[in-house]
Amino acid sequence: GAVVSQHPSWVICKSGTSVKIECRSLDFQATTMFWYRQFPKQSLMLMATSNEGSKATYEQGVEKDKFLINHASLTLSTLTVTSAHPEDSSFYICSAPRRQGVATEAFFGQGTRLTVV
Amino acid sequence: SQKIEQNSEALNIQEGKTATLTCNYTNYSPAYLQWYRQDPGRGPVFLLLIRENEKEKRKERLKVTFDTTLKQSLFHITASQPADSATYLCAPANQAGTALIFGKGTTLSVSS
Numbered sequence: 070g071a072v073v074s075q076h077p078s079w080v081i082c083k084s085g086t087s088v089k090i091e092c093r094s095l096d097f098q099a100t101t102m103f104w105y106r107q108f109p110k111q112s113l114m115l116m117a118t119s120n121e122g123s124k125a126t127y128e129q130g131v132e133k134d135k136f137l138i139n140h141a142s143l144t145l146s147t148l149t150v151t152s153a154h155p156e157d158s159s160f161y162i163c164s165a166p167r168r169q170g171v172a173t174e175a176f177f178g179q180g181t182r183l184t185v186v
Numbered sequence: 187s188q189k190i191e192q193n194s195e196a197l198n199i200q201e202g203k204t205a206t207l208t209c210n211y212t213n214y215s216p217a218y219l220q221w222y223r224q225d226p227g228r229g230p231v232f233l234l235l236i237r238e239n240e241k242e243k244r245k246e247r248l249k250v251t252f253d254t255t256l257k258q259s260l261f262h263i264t265a266s267q268p269a270d271s272a273t274y275l276c277a278p279a280n281q282a283g284t285a286l287i288f289g290k291g292t293t294l295s296v297s298s
Binding site: 073075103110111112113115118160162164169173174175176177178179180182 | 195220222227228229230231232235275277279284285286287288289290291
């Protein structure tokens with residue numbers, strides 16, 4: 070099956086620093102990828118849609134200047150958490166959809182556990 | 187606004203029994219619905235997709251039903267095993283290529 074690779078799987082950083090998370094579709098092209106955030110015992114919350122070759126679209130309440138998204142190629146999207154603060158600590162997951170007829174199957178990365186100290 | 191509800195946050199059953207998880211949605215008319223499994227600290231893994239014109243879908247020990255009148259999907263795991271213990275998420279969807287919106291999930295614990 071299709072594989073989406075996310076890196077790193079975990080990261081600890083100091084407050085005020087930036088962290089970059091990569092999401093790659095390994096065996097299919099994804100013009101669109103999605104970034105989610107998940108707090109403990111909560112559902113995955115969609116943060117933004119990453120579009121290859123154009124600007125990302127952000128969900129309401131998500132700061133685009135804080136969460137920078139770059140979709141540089143058909144297989145790579147990156148999320149950079151800028152000037153991270155402890156409240157940004159969370160589990161970040163990317164997803165790349167692959168069309169299956171009229172439906173879309175979403176493939177997820179392994180997730181990145183971000184801890185800001 | 188669209189709302190997705192999964193019957194309970196936690197479901198505990200004994201090995202060998204059938205687990206039944208419920209997904210209800212409101213203010214929504216999905217063309218299809220997907221079920222995912224998520225283990226702690228991992229991303230969700232796709233299990234099954236059922237389309238609106240399908241009443242039932244099976245895959246090995248898994249069975250999904252989709253009732254568009256009741257706005258409900260049921261997810262069954264027969265002959266459950268401890269290895270089935272995980273959080274199960276449902277995601278109704280309407281349009282190919284759009285982001286999936288998930289329910290909170292039901293955490294299933296199968297005891298031996």
